[in-house]
Amino acid sequence: MEEYVGIKWHEYITRKARTDFPDAAVYLKEQQLTLSIVFRALGGDPGLRIEAATPRDYYTRRSFLQKVASSHNQVELAWKDGETLRLPERLALFPDKELNRKLYIWLSALASQQNDEFESWFVDNQRLTATVLAKFNGLSMIYHELAKAFIRLRPKPEHLGQDDGAQEKAIQRAILDPGCERVFPPAKYAPMPVYLWLYPSGGVNGETEGMIADDPDADGTDSKSGKRKSKRKKAERQDSYNKNSGLMVFRLENLFSWSEFVPVDRAGDDSKEEDAESVADDLDVLSLSRDRKAASSSIKFDLDLPSADSDDLILGDGILLPEWDYRKNRYFDNHCCLLPVIADDAGSAELPSHLRSSAMKLRRQFSNLKPVRSWVNRQIDGEEIDMDAWQDFCSMRSQGQVSGDPRLYRSFSAQTRDLSCLMLADLSLSTDTYINNEQRVIDVIHDSLQLFSEALSSTGDRFALYGFSSRRRDHVRFNMIKNFNERYGEVVRGRIQALKPGYYTRMGTAIRQATKVLSVEKSHQRVLLILTDGKPNDLDCYEGRYGIEDTRMAIIEAKRLGLQPFCVTIDDEADEYLPYIFGNNAFVVIKDPQQLPNELPRLYVNLTQ
Structure with missing residues (x-):
């Protein structure tokens, strides 16, 4: 009975402390496509993703009921950095649902014109607002409607203290007449969040210091994951854990609770726990600390690279290639070292028995394309x-x-078919994962390359097969499976079956080398077919937008040389980044990876017919 009364009391207090309007709520996932179009149409960076912002600690005045309910200590603020535009996951600020939807549009328009970090949050937001209203007259009515409705929700300056009231008056005047205020008055308490404005991406500056805590999303980047995306967690910094702090007898309070600090040396311990994701979901706070002392006393083996006896044969000293840095808007010459490798222990091999029926059917179908x-x-x-x-x-x-x-x-x-095709396959470590606990991705790639080769050998088309993986910029592996002048047969089949997954995905470097190989072909049509299971990434800075921008620039270089790049992927999240890299009509997502071996030849026919 006491528990039931406690639950009802909590629900009542929480409901009384609310200041939003749940019945008028609008959600980002429902508006994301519209906002993406608005953001890019108004001149926003096409490489930015629009994602939900994580609630941030916001230190401001709270009512008695809000303190009792322990609410309103975190808010979802809009901000932008070099990779993402973060908008509130849910907007229920106004009692009118249409106003909440217009607020999403206004924030997207405001972010489209922000090119630099804020120097003065108060002044720069006014300048940004005035710029948007001057450039896009159609947004003027929307903004003034939002501003008047928002002012009605803010506290009355006369009900606050002298300093707080002066600060609130300045904010309200700045909202109604952007650009009229040049100084942000100091006050004892932080003001109520200004939801019509953007906030700094890295946490605090001179004016927002004391208002908002450092944002855990500011330096975060997406990584390859499964079908679901977990919401980002709040993080807190902890002092380094000292294991040699002296003798301590056992006490019951030394047992760790879910939310307490556990020292994990992430740099020295890369072991994978099967239930790590579910454990993280149960944590309210993830505590992070910098501790490298313990790692110095441990023995760390570099298992990323195989021994020389079991490694592929490296051909030559390597090829130096450039890389594009979008942040500096320039190339780094001779930045990456590409190592051509070939399977040294691959022998001759027959076509696997489970592919023979499909191969016979494909050869019969593709023979009709033969001149x-x-x-x-x-x-x-x-x-x-x-x-x-x-x-x-x-x-x-x-x-x-x-x-x-x-x-x-x-x-x-x-009558000849005047075309050449180069297939570039992703051989990164992610291809070692299983599909529905039945078949590995690398096995699907093996079968795809086998059937693709069987089909093309029936047409007489010139084709080449290469694979790639990487371990930082100085070790990009370029597996040579079949060149354009080599005949497809048992030797090539053996090389395909000897392909092993490993390392990471420095895609831009591999595409540049494939472009060099394909560009010397004299054929009228030259197709660069890229087979991958995820976005570009590597151990160093080659992740997030940096890798995407470099890969995009490599595709632009290929198109300038008259090549026809096309990407085939089995990544469920590819729609978020492949249109930006390849264009809307230059990629395809295979929903069922096990259908890839049979779908790949059909895609080739559509590309070359």
Whole structure:
């Protein structure tokens, strides 16, 4: 009974302390497509993602009921950095649902014009607001409607103290007339959040210090994950854990609770726990500390690279290639070292038995694309006279209409398919994962390369096969499976079956080398087909937007040389970044990875028909 009364009391107090309007709530996931279009149409950076912001600690005046309910100590604020635009996951600020939707649009428009970090949060937001209203007159009515409704929700300056009231008056005047206030008055308490403005991405500056805590999302980047995305956690800094702090007898309070600090040396311990994700979901706070002393006394083996006896054969000293840094808007020349490798222990191999039926069907279908010998009419020279052309010539000569050299012959020749295709396969460690606990991704790639080769060998098209993986910029591996002049057969099959997953995905470097190989082909149509299971990433800075921008620039370079890049992926989240890298019509997502071996040849036909 006491527990039931406590639950009801908590629900009552929480409801009384609310200042939002749940019935008018609008959610970011429902508006994300519209906001993305608005943001980019108004000039926003096309490489930025729009994602939900994590609640941040906000230190401001709270009512008695809010203190009792322990609410309103965290808020979702809008901010932008070099990789993402963060907007509140849910907006219920106004009692009108349409106003909440317009607030999302206004924040997107405001972010589209923000190019630099805030120097003065108060002044810069006014300047930014005035800029948007001057450039886009259609947003003026929306903003003034939002401003008037927002002012009605803010506290009355006369109900506050002298300093707090002066600060609140300045904020309200700045909202109604952007640009009129040049100084942010100091006060004892932080003001109520200004939801019409953007906030600093890195946490605090001179004006917001004391208001908001450092944001855990500010330095975070997405990583390859499963089908679900977990919400980011609040983080807190802890002092380094000292294991040698002296003798301590056991006490009951030394047992760790879910939310207490546990020392984990992430840099020295990369072991994977099966239930790590579920444990993290149960934690309210993730505590982070910098501690490198313990790692110095431990023995750490570098298991990323295999021993020389079991490694592939490295051909040459490596090829130096540039890399694009979008932050500095320039190339780093000779920044990456690409190592051509070939499977040293790969022997000859037959086609696996489970692929023989599909291979026979594909060879039969693709043989129809093979060039056939046929008569070519109306030629200047040939094996015999073209009677139709001769009759037309005689008729036109009798009318005096003959001009130029007559084409009176026909020849028997083959109509060639003038194209070359280079397949570049991702061999990173993520391909070692299982699909539905049945088959690994790397096994699907093996089968795809086998059937793709069987199909193309039936057409007589020129094709080459390469794979890639990486371990930082100085070790980008470029697996040579089949070059353009090599015949497809048992040796190539053996190399395909010998491919092993490992390392990471420095995609831009591999694409640049593939572009060099394909660009020397003399074919009229040159297709660069990229097979991957995730976004670009590596151990160093090559992650997040940096890797995406470098890969995008490598694709632009390939297109400038007349190549036709196309990406085939099995990543469920590819729609978030592949349109930016390849374009809307230059990629395809295979929903069922096990269908990839059969779908790949069909995609090739559509690309080259």
